[in-house]
Amino acid sequence: MLTAAGLVKRYGEVRALDGFDLHVEAGEITGLIGHNGAGKTTFVEVVTRLVKPDAGELTIYGTDALRGPRSAQKLVGACPQEIALYPTATVRDNLQLFGALTGLRRSVRHEAIRQLAAELMLENVLDRPVALISGGQQRRTQVASAMIGNPPLLLLDEPTAGADPQTRAALLRSVRARAEAGAAVIYTTHYLPELTDLVATLAVIRRGRVVARGEQSSLLSGLPSTVRLRFGAAGPAQLPPEMAGRAVREQDEWRLTSMDPPADLAALVVAGCSPTFVDVDRPDLDNLFETLGALPAGAEDQAEEKAVPASTGPSATPRKAALSSRPDTSTARTARAEAREANDAG
């Protein structure tokens, strides 16, 4: 179980986190969604203690995760956006190491690796060096390194990026199984149908803060449907006045924005405008993202040119990161890790 309250992280004028609040229960999968640069990875980095926030509180299963003992990190299994494994060591040796770091005894590790390899389709590559397996296999190894030891909090930052459908299905099955076993899961993705498959609750992030939170059905119920209507040859020149501001005519079809399609259809019939064709497009997660999470077109370009405070403008686009729930164990180093160190030093 995780509770973040009022987290703030500034990089110069950019507020990567700007009053970030989130509560995730044990057994819950929460999908973090938001535009590039919204602050998702920064939040994951704060939880894994790779980044120190400027303000705010974070508790993980009741432990102060910002100021408490580093051993609290054993509660967290994290899969970074970029591969952070020992490239010359085998898949098995990497998993042995991550297992040991979580405190798993040697005898238990062997069985845990066997199970994870079967679950994540890694059996055939267990004894190959990470550098010599495919990108998809590396990503599954990274996910396995987060899951080994069954940590009660899993942070998965775009774990299915670049995965083929079979790999994606295996990863999602594994994530669901961890949540069913009681883990709290925080899952970031830009591929929204995954969150439907996972029956995840959603946290929509915009400019460093959570702007919408809840079950998919309740968030979607706040969005309108689009009703496509066609009428016979003698169709109406206008729809009834109460729909005028919500309807657009496109050739022989009307598109009506509606919070209550049955009520609008009934009103049309009462007004003597019976449609000959009706099709209702219900809102989906893409619509939710466009409505709540996305920045206006062009905003990201502006952000790259000039970072402005989050309250008045967009944040800059991100650099991708290497991060790990177990700092100092990875040989993988990226621009973001170096930038972070430079920042800390400065």
Ligand SMILES: Nc1ncnc2c1ncn2[C@@H]1O[C@H](COP(=O)(O)OP(=O)(O)OP(=O)(O)O)[C@@H](O)[C@H]1O
């Ligand atoms: N080390 C850093 N130094 C300076 N700015 C940073 C650093 N890390 C992140 N930022 C900035 O903080 C903001 C949030 O970035 P973050 O990577 O958390 O976004 P994100 O939501 O994970 O994006 P994406 O979906 O592209 O992965 C961005 O404006 C980014 O440029």
